[in-house]
Structures are given as structure tokens and as C-alpha cells.
Amino acid sequence: MNPASESVGTASANVPDATGRYGAFGGRYVPETLTRALDQLAVEYAKAKADPAFQAELDQLLQDFVGRPSPFYHAKRLSEKCGGAQIWLKREDVNHTGAHKINNTLGQALLTLRMGKQRVIAETGAGQHGVATATACAHFGIPCVVYMGEEDIRRQAPNVFSMKLLGAEVRPVTTGSRTLRDAINEAMRDWMSSVDTTHYILGSVVGPHPFPQIVRDFQSVIGSEARVQSLARFGRLPDSVVACVGGGSNAAGMFYPFIEDKEVELVGVEAGGRSDGAGDHASPLTFGSPGVLHGSYSYVMQDDDGQTCDVHSISAGLDYPGVGPEHSYWKDTGRVRYTDCKDNAALDAFDALASCEGILPALESSHAIAAGMKVAAEKSSDQIVVICLSGRGDKDAAEIARLKEERK
């Protein structure tokens, strides 16, 4: 039997269970060396979650350092262009460091201090998680090493420069496809030999328990704010909520507070890449099958022998063959609809938001804009579609210029 089918049922917000399972998904598939560190992290996180002083310190930082709550913005001209529902943007792009990633890194940096660890490592694809980790570490004075694939170092040069300015050491990863998946492999390898002194600030809702839960909880501030903002503006919840899915952290943070609001449609957008052919996209929820990657059981792009496949996306942050286990659970329970957006459609959505609204979205977020525009076009003008604008596009300007040249 396909183990994924075990989890079919109604999606509950009351997951994971004590073993880190979301239905059949999640769990912990790691060498024994890491078990103690993960246990310590789970215990420390449970204590922190129950400690009002911890939440108060994080809330203060999110307000004064990050600039939360992030704005809830009516994209009027973009809505007119679509000719359907009203599009509202949850503006994570205006956070300090330019993306949602900072919400999670500040929370995990506080956990690092609570655990008495003296060094932080991280992995990054688009560089936004690397910059956010370097920023949190500079803020607290913690030494920081960031692993990054060579291909991503090329694509995301401005973020590499920022990480170095912030005092982080960026270690190029030259194995495999030299992208996010290889960077996570290297970070895990480092952690195995440094676990007593080092905390690994994972950047998405992936990895072994308790990471998917910790990252989801720290990112849920996005959806909680959007919920309050919707009720304040419209006196009701939105009709649809749309977010892009790489590992899945901005989407998990956006969706989780709406999971039990059955009337709200939730749409996750994967990277459709160049084509539906194997190796041409990064859409494990659309084309993958359940398997183990980076310590967790979830949908993965893999071949018949269980080997993880190469994937492709125009955006470094979505260029990943796996996805967080809670998304797999939401897929199989039918609570979230997953779709994909091709490279070219994301580039067109980038142009649409830039020209209609004066906002340059990150290439990752452009996937959500493209799908959100489609969702809006099918609705009436009294309906509301909220799109998570996960990050800003400055980091992608040079890459977009190159891609446009290629398209000519």
C-alpha cells in the first residue's frame, strides 16, 4: 500500500503528534549522532513555547527590528488587470532583510541562546535565509557559517555579498547540482560533527522533527496577521489564500492559521520549471511520490530506485526536490490545492506586478502572483484573494535581465 494513503482524512491543526508525524508524513530519519540534539531542541522549544517571556522577546524583535505587522495591501490595478476578485498582498517583502525568512531565524537564534550553543550553521538557496540567519547572528553576536550551492552563489550574488558584510562565512558547495539540496546535505554533515556546540538554523518546514513544526510556528505570524487584517478590513475571511512552495515555509506560515476555516480555499504553488518532464521542474507535490529526504518522510522527486532526482526552477528558493511533511499531509487530506507555475509565467507575473503596482517581487513570490492572478480571474469582483508576497525582487534583478535576454 502507498503509505501516503494512510493519512487521508480531515486536516487537523493539531499536528504533529509526539513523534513528529503529520498523518503518515514527517518523523525523524537521522543518524544516531543527531538524535540527542533533536531531542534537546524539541524539549527546549516546548519550554520556550510555554514561556510568555520568550514569546514577548520574539514579538518585540518582530515589531522593532523586522517591522511587523507587515502591511496588507490592496493591489487595485493588478485586480483590474485580472478582471475578477480583489487581490490583496501580504507584504513580507517589506520585512527587514526583504523576505519572510527573518521571522524564523530570529526565533531559532533565541532558541540557540537558550540551549547555550555558541555557533550557528545554515543552508541557503535564494540567499534570503542565509541573509536572515547572518542578520540574526550579527544581532546576537553568534558566529555563523552558511552553506550555499555554487550555482546559487552565481544566481544570488547580492545576497552572498550581504551575508559576508554581516560577518557570516559563506561556504560554497560544489557537489551534485550545486543548489539548495546539496547545501542542506553539507549543513547536515557539519552538524553531525559539531552538534554539541552548534545549532543548525534550518530555513524551511523540512528536515527531521521538530524542525518542520518549529519553522511553521515561527512563520505562522504571517497567516495570523493576515487573518486579523482580513477581519478588520472586510469583516470576514478571504475567499482564497495563495502562496509559493519551495520547502514550504512561507506557505505553511500563511495557511496554518486558516486550516480549520473550511470556507477559505488554500492554494500552494510549486515551481513548474521549463516543462512537466523529469528534471525540468521542482514540483514534488504535483509529480513526486512519498519517500525520505533530509531526515523526513514526505513527497519527493525520486526515481524508481528511490534516488532523489535533479530538479530545475528559475528561482533558487524553489529549486528543491522535496517539500515539508505538513504540505504532504495537507495534499493527501485535500485541504490545500497544489498547482504549479512555469518559469515563463513567473517572469510574466514579475512584469505584471512591477508595472501595475510598482513592486518588484522575488522570483519565488512571482510564482504565487502568477497563480493568484489565475485564481482571481475566475472569481467575481466582490471576492477576495490574498497572495503571500514572500520576498522582494532586488536580489533577482541581474538574473531576470539575463533570462529576458535569453528569451529574446
Ligand SMILES: Cc1ncc(COP(=O)(O)O)c(C=O)c1O
Ligand atoms: C522570497 C522567497 N520566497 C519563497 C522561498 C521558498 O521557501 P519556502 O517555501 O520555505 O517559503 C524563498 C527561499 O529562499 C524565498 O527567498
